[in-house]
Amino acid sequence: xxxxxxxxxxxxxxxxxxxxxxxxxxxxxxxxxxxxxxxxxxxxxxxxxxxxxxxxxxxxxxxxxxxxxxxxxxxxxxxxxxxxxxxxxxxxxxxxxxxxxxxxxxxxxxxxxxxxxxxxxxxxxxxxxxxxxxxxxxxxxxxxxxxxxxxxxxxxxxxxxxxxxxxxxxxxxxxxxxxxxxxxxxxxxxxxxxxxxxxxxxxxxxxxxxxxxxxxxxxxxxxxxxxxxxxxxxxxxxxxxxxxxxxxxxxxxxxxxxxxxxxxxxxxxxxxxxx
Amino acid sequence: xxxxxxxxxxxxxxxxxxxxxxxxxxxxxxxxxxxxxxxxxxxxxxxxxxxxxxxxxxxxxxxxxxxxxxxxxxxxxxxxxxxxxxxxxxxxxxxxxxxxxxxxxxxxxxxxxxxxxxxxxxxxxxxxxxxxxxxxxxxxxxxxxxxxxxxxxxxxxxxxxxxxxxxxxxxxxxxxxxxxxxxxxxxxxxxxxxxxxxxxxxxxxxxxxxxxxxxxxxxxxxxxxxxxxxxxxxxxxxxxxxxxxxxxxxxxxxx
Numbered sequence: 001x002x003x004x005x006x007x008x009x010x011x012x013x014x015x016x017x018x019x020x021x022x023x024x025x026x027x028x029x030x031x032x033x034x035x036x037x038x039x040x041x042x043x044x045x046x047x048x049x050x051x052x053x054x055x056x057x058x059x060x061x062x063x064x065x066x067x068x069x070x071x072x073x074x075x076x077x078x079x080x081x082x083x084x085x086x087x088x089x090x091x092x093x094x095x096x097x098x099x100x101x102x103x104x105x106x107x108x109x110x111x112x113x114x115x116x117x118x119x120x121x122x123x124x125x126x127x128x129x130x131x132x133x134x135x136x137x138x139x140x141x142x143x144x145x146x147x148x149x150x151x152x153x154x155x156x157x158x159x160x161x162x163x164x165x166x167x168x169x170x171x172x173x174x175x176x177x178x179x180x181x182x183x184x185x186x187x188x189x190x191x192x193x194x195x196x197x198x199x200x201x202x203x204x205x206x207x208x209x210x211x212x213x214x215x216x217x218x219x220x221x222x223x224x225x226x227x228x229x230x231x232x233x234x235x236x237x238x239x240x241x242x243x244x245x246x247x248x249x250x251x252x253x254x255x256x257x258x259x260x261x262x263x264x265x266x267x268x269x270x271x272x273x274x275x
Numbered sequence: 276x277x278x279x280x281x282x283x284x285x286x287x288x289x290x291x292x293x294x295x296x297x298x299x300x301x302x303x304x305x306x307x308x309x310x311x312x313x314x315x316x317x318x319x320x321x322x323x324x325x326x327x328x329x330x331x332x333x334x335x336x337x338x339x340x341x342x343x344x345x346x347x348x349x350x351x352x353x354x355x356x357x358x359x360x361x362x363x364x365x366x367x368x369x370x371x372x373x374x375x376x377x378x379x380x381x382x383x384x385x386x387x388x389x390x391x392x393x394x395x396x397x398x399x400x401x402x403x404x405x406x407x408x409x410x411x412x413x414x415x416x417x418x419x420x421x422x423x424x425x426x427x428x429x430x431x432x433x434x435x436x437x438x439x440x441x442x443x444x445x446x447x448x449x450x451x452x453x454x455x456x457x458x459x460x461x462x463x464x465x466x467x468x469x470x471x472x473x474x475x476x477x478x479x480x481x482x483x484x485x486x487x488x489x490x491x492x493x494x495x496x497x498x499x500x501x502x503x504x505x506x507x508x509x510x511x512x513x514x515x516x517x518x519x520x521x522x523x524x525x526x527x528x529x530x
Contacts, residue, residue, distance in 0.1 A: 053426075077430060078431055082423075086421065088423045090424075091522045091523070101428075101441065105432065105441070157427070
């Protein structure tokens with residue numbers, strides 16, 4: 001059975017835009033299997049983040065239906081965890097206390113939080129250790145590097161064991177090496193816990209490396225223009241990203257996004273080189 | 276001397292320097308004590324009239340503290356209201372800004388009509404002059420919430436109240452303490468101004484009565500005392516701020 005299903009979903013952000021027929025996303029139909037890792041790629045302003053709001057129930061579609069776990073999404077979905085490009089950790093809480101924040105809010109953990117605090121802290125520490133933040137639990141976020149903050153942010157999204165993890169360009173602000181390191185951490189978390197992931201990104205390599213299925217969206221209006229199943233075997237290692245089959249897939253997806261700018265005609269190109 | 280120690284002693288060094296220059300100018304030009312007393316003359320008055328000044332200072336101090344306590348309570352509640360609701364913000368902010376622009380000294384005659392000479396007008400003037408910065412700072416602290424974080428919490432089913440208590444209030448704390456530092460000094464201004472026209476006790480009253488009897492040394496001694504009290508309270512709140520919201524000042528000691 002499909003875990004997430006979008007059936008001809010359209011969304012305009014307000015009534016005014018709806019009246020003008022200006023939609024942020026148009027006619028989105030897709031189906032995601034349980035445990036599937038989906039990546040959505042596209043240029044900025046293509047409605048990727050809108051897609052996330054629809055999938056979490058923070059926004060209701062103007063037209064069409066969103067089904068998660070067989071039920072129509074009618075309000076915020078507590079079985080999801082979210083992480084964004086900015087880690088948005090709270091500076092007055094330690095890393096561990098930041099990770100535990102969702103448990104202070106979401107039921108059923110909320111009502112048992114005080115009584116079971118030791119148990120939850122143990123769980124938080126384990127999760128932080130699993131992403132390589134062992135020893136940093138009691139540090140404050142501003143004492144951590146950007147990559148570490150982002151790992152803590154992902155831990156915060158996962159602490160209540162969501163069935164679905166939504167990531168909105170989570171590695172966008174990191175340097176290339178840290179980014180690749182976090183790809184592997186996310187890959188391992190997904191392999192171990194088999195939650196659903198919807199990863200919104202503009203990094204095609206990231207999408208191909210991590211996802212089972214990549215959807216390409218076009219710029220406004222946001223439409224899905226291509227769907228590509230990534231058949232590369234798992235577990236995938238970083239070396240794979242330099243292989244021919246990998247780069248072929250990336251290039252194929254790149255062509256959907258828009259024509260790659262060709263170099264100028266040979267004569268002017270040569271002139272530029274000469275100067 | 277290390278840079279830190281130099282910074283620590285700099286204000287004291289400057290104070291001493293100013294006092295020396297002041298003293299030298301007064302002596303050098305033979306300025307009369309009835310016009311502009313030298314620091315030594317003021318110090319002498321402080322010692323000579325010690326018990327009298329202390330009694331007035333104590334009165335000013337507790338009256339200010341009552342007014343300040345009132346403005347913390349009212350200022351915080353108003354700030355909470357204004358900062359947590361967009362409608363309240365839109366409705367109240369312009370009115371409050373307008374109110375803040377009024378000179379608070381102008382309220383004193385009205386307050387005298389309502390409450391008579393004495394504690395009432397002084398407490399209320401201290402309150403009126405000092406609640407506004409607290410309200411504005413609490414409201415600002417609450418209103419600046421990253422949309423991403425709000426999404427993270429809302430999707431978990433967080434209610435407005437949860438977001439306010441878990442995120443908004445802690446975030447507003449540094450703003451709150453910063454505003455207390457401003458508000459306490461303003462509260463002293465309010466009390467003193469009110470005592471000048473509507474009291475028979477307090478530093479404000481002392482200033483007026485000393486001035487009218489040409490006791491400039493005593494008047495300056497009163498000023499020094501009210502300034503010292505305001506500085507001491509300012510430092511107290513600065514210290515509390517450092518202890519409780521160190522996360523907001525991490526840049527200053529290399530976090």
